[in-house]
Amino acid sequence: MSTVVARAVAVAEDAREFPHVLGGVKLDGPAARLASMVERDFLDEAGWDPAMRVLSPPAEHRLLGRRVCRAQGCEGTAHSRFRVVCHRCSTRLTGLGMSAEEIAAAAQLPGEPARAERCAVPGCQCVPTMRHAVLCEPHAKKFRVRRPRRSLEEFLADPRVRPFPPMRPCQVAACTRAADGACGYCNTHYQRWRAAQGSDPELDQREWQAIESGVAEPGQVNLRALPVRVAVEVLFGIQQRVRGGAQIPQVSLRVLCDTLRRQQVGSIEDGEVVRDKPVRVLLTALTQHVRRALADPGVEQGKDVWDLAIFGHRGTLSFLGIGQPWLRRSVKRWAAEQLPRHRGRGAARVRSKVNALGLLSEYLGCRSDRGGDPAALGRRDVEGFLNRLAYLESSDQISRYRRNCLCRDVRAVLAGIRALGLTRPGQPAAGLPGDFALGRSDIPAEPERGEPGRDLPPEIMATLCANLATLEPVDVRVAAQLGIDTGRRPEDILGLPLDCLDRDKDGGPVLVYDNHKADRLGRRLPISQATAAVITEQQDRVRARFPAIPPARLVLLPSPRRNPDGRKAISIDMLDNRHREWVDALPMLRTREGAEFDKTKITPYAWRHSYAQRHADAGVPIDVLAELLDHRDWGATRRYYRIGEDRRRAAVDAVTALSFDRHGNRIWRDAQSFLDSEHARYAIGEVAVPYGTCSEPSNVQAGGGACPVRFRCVGCSHFRTTVAHLPDLQAYLDDLLHTRERLAATVDGVDEWARLDATPTQEEITRIRQLINRINGDLADLDQTEQARIHDAVAVVRRHRAAHAVALGMPTARTAAVPAPATTAEATA
Known part of the structure; x- marks a missing residue:
């Protein structure tokens, strides 16, 4: 037995049936692999008939469905132009004198006479194919030629008129109708054949029968006469596209199947591009699903452009920019080893490094040997490449940051090529000298960056929050x-x-x-x-x-x-x-100084920097801020906000450590032992009040404008203060005493209840005195060095608070109920 025959026998033995996909057909190879991935539930949902090879999706299907004509008894698809009726019914109803507006507004539209399901001749098993006919075509022909002419009733009563058995199927392979007569075609295909023969007398009839499309039936997509593998590929592609949530219009799918049938391609990947854009998009999508399902990562790595979906990523990865064959193969091996290590958008890092090697390849192409021999390369080529990057930077073609990135990327890839052993004999980069590499000293020093500045000023935040309702869509x-x-x-x-x-x-x-x-x-x-x-x-x-x-x-x-x-x-x-x-x-945005603000700085990521800066300005310690930003490294947190000066930040930490509740008890020590979520909530759930902060939820939400106890803070458990507010507390105590003395004097025209209501209570005065004494007592317990440090810290914090009246709390687009509509962002401005 020859090798070819043996291989054919082995393939035939491996072939197996998939009755839910194609009835009565054994599949092997790629067709069998795809058929095994086509789900029976999906085919049932899509109305697939594996014997007839016709797809009949339910009209109400969310992605494969259609809008049925509203005319009574009509199964046609509503035309996009007429919206509620099909093209045939639109023509018919317009002929009855109905306008387009009347058709659209009518609650019920008259239908055309029902189509006969059987020939009127008793016992005849043929089906009329003409729309309004009651006789099958053989009996209709006898009725037309009968002489003398008789009525239909007399014709049906004639004992010589005998019933016919079912007609043979139409000879067009894709047709689901029966032949009308001796011609072997249904009426529609008989007319098509005559027209095609008239246009091309030398047309091969058998070839025409194999590639001609079936008669379009409402709500059906005909896959008959498609090559077996193509039919399976179309079904698999439809399944994947529907599972991905994409809608597939039946018209586009029908046109695509007719096109593939005419082309008689062996695979959907060989299908020629069609002019109709929706059909072309559908063909591309189905082809992509099929190619990815059959793809082998090893085979994909041999290509010059990779489909990263095969490796679990998005997009493509091109190696066409690398001209040297040895370098291209080496970078491919490196990329194949790197891709599994990345997730999400991590493939972009691999792509950037491959592009950097493309720039190196471009430079090596200037050599006399085009850089084709790795053994001929050396340190001089590296130095030349580095000088080339320096020239590109000096001519403003690349930035310093881009230059650094290119050096780092080339260094990483060349090191990876060596780590994979690709410079050994027999490998793509065999003989590559060890000095053809970039060291740390070859990477230019990065410019020292100033303080972070990606946050948005409070006044800009207030304007954006006030206009947030105009951002659409709602999601x-x-x-x-x-x-x-x-x-x-x-x-x-x-x-x-x-x-x-x-x-x-x-x-x-x-x-x-x-x-x-x-x-x-x-x-x-x-x-x-x-x-x-x-x-x-x-x-x-x-x-x-x-x-x-x-x-x-x-x-x-x-x-x-x-x-x-x-x-x-x-x-x-x-x-x-x-x-x-x-x-x-939005209209022009201006800063507090009146300068125009650059709108390009307002990005979704700027919200995160503004969040960090807002809390840093309010004195949130860096460890808490790192937790809020979900950073493991405090160094990363520092890049999110401006400190201004180390002394100011240290002052905030020192003052925050001396925090007191309404009774004068130190509370920050206890807060250090909270759980992470409680500690973070303590840091963000407060708002500034005249001589401390308030953590009452409704007041925080309203930006300090919804105090339920009319700002009697020292009588509220939500109140807390620090040593930095000691001057404010002292001033408030003096004001209370002055107000009480003034109201104690006789004031004409004031009722007694009003006088009593306005007079500060002895309890509030006593509480303020106790709080001041407790803070002074804690300060007195410190040595002179610590007292000096605290006094300096208080001065720094108070100056900073005067320049940046920022309260803790998150700016939102929601308005406070009292005292006037305002956003939290406006309260922090």
Whole structure:
């Protein structure tokens, strides 16, 4: 037995049937692999008939369905131009004198006579194919030629008229109708054949029968006469596209199948591009799904452009910019080893390094040998490349930062090539000298950066919050609100599940999110009641939009496109684009000094820097701020806010350590022992009051404008103060004593109840005195050095507070109930 015959026998033995995909056909190779991935449930849902090879999706299917004509008894698809009726019924109803407006407004539209399901001749098993005919075509022909002419009733009563058995199927392979007569075609294909033969007398009839499309039936997509593998590929592609939430118009799918049938390609990947854009887009999408399902990562690595979806990433990775074959193969090996180590958008790092090697390849191409021999390279080539980068920087073609990145990327890839052993004999980079490498000293020194400045000034924040209601759509607006209120990264906000809101043991709201950048899951951040209300409202909207989907499978910010199950969140690109459009549409923004503010600095990530700066200005210690920002390294936290000077930051820490409650008890020591969530809540859940801070939730939410006890702070358990407020407390005590003495004197025209109500109480005066004495007593217990340090710290903090009247709390777009509409951002300005 020859090798070819043996291989054919082995393939035939490996072939097997997939009855739910194609009935009566054995599949092998790629077709069998794809058929094994086509789900029976999906095919049942899509109305697939594996014997007839016809797809009949239910009209109400969310992605494969259609709008049925409203005329009675009509199964046609409503035309996009007429909206409620099909093209045939529009023509018919217009002929009856109805206008387009009347057709659209009518509650009920008359239908055309029902089509005959059987020939009128008793016992005849043929079916009339003409729309209004009552006789099958053979009997209709006899009726037409019968002489003398008789009525239909007389014809049917004639004993010589005998019934016919079912007609043979139409000879067109894709047709589902029966032949009308001896010609072997149904009436429609008989007319088509005559027209095609008239246009091309030499047309091969058998070839025409194999590639001609079937008669389009309402609500059906015909896959008959498609090559077996192509039919399986189309079904698999439809399944994947529907599972991805994309809608597939039946018209486009029908045109695509007819096109593939005419082309008679062996695989959908060989299909030629069509002019119709929706069909072309559909062909590209189905081809992509099929190629990825059959792809082998090893085979993909041999290509010059990789589809990163095969490696679990998005986009493509091109090596076309690397001209030297040895370098291209080496970089491919390095990239294949690196891709599994990255997640999310980490493939962009690999892509940037490959592009850096493209620049090195471009320089090596200037050599006489084009850099084709790795053994001929050396340190001089490295120095020449570094000089080339220096020239590009000096000519403003690249920045210093870009130059540093290129050096680091080339250094990393060349080191990786050596680590993989690719310079050994027999490997792509065999013979590459050891001095063809970049060392640390080859990387230019990075310019010393100034203080971080990506936060937005308070007055700009106030303007943005006041106009936040104009940001559309609502999902993007909610994302912006959560970014302002919580300081989370945009990707963390977009990744929030629907059930992201929880409560701590004290009943306070907590945001549960995943830190995708650091791969830290289930992080908990205390938030305000106002922020929790925003999340609750969004949850209600999402549940109303997807009532049939379990809440555990929904996301908080679902995408409006290709998302029938509510599982896919809006993309970063959508957030950036809508946010940019909103910012650009705002009127000119000006700073406190009157200068125009650069709108390009207002990005979704700027909310995070503003969050950090706001809390740093309010004296939140760096360890607490690092916890709020979910940083492991305090060095990363320092890059998020401006300190101004070390002395000022140290002063804030020193003053915060001397914090007191209304009774004069030291409280910051106790706060150090709190749980992380309680400690963070202590740091963010307060608002400034005249001589301390207040942590009463409703007052914090209203930016200090909703005090329920009319600012009798020393009588409230939510009040706390520091040594920096000692002058304010002393001034307030003097004011209370002065007011009491003045009201004790006789004042004409004042009722006694009003005098008593306005007179400060002895309890409040006593409480203020006790608090002042306790703070002074703690200061007296310190040695002279510590007292001097505290006095200097108080001076620094008070100067800073006077210049930046910033209260703790998150700026929001919601307005306070009292005393006047205002945002928390306005309160912090």
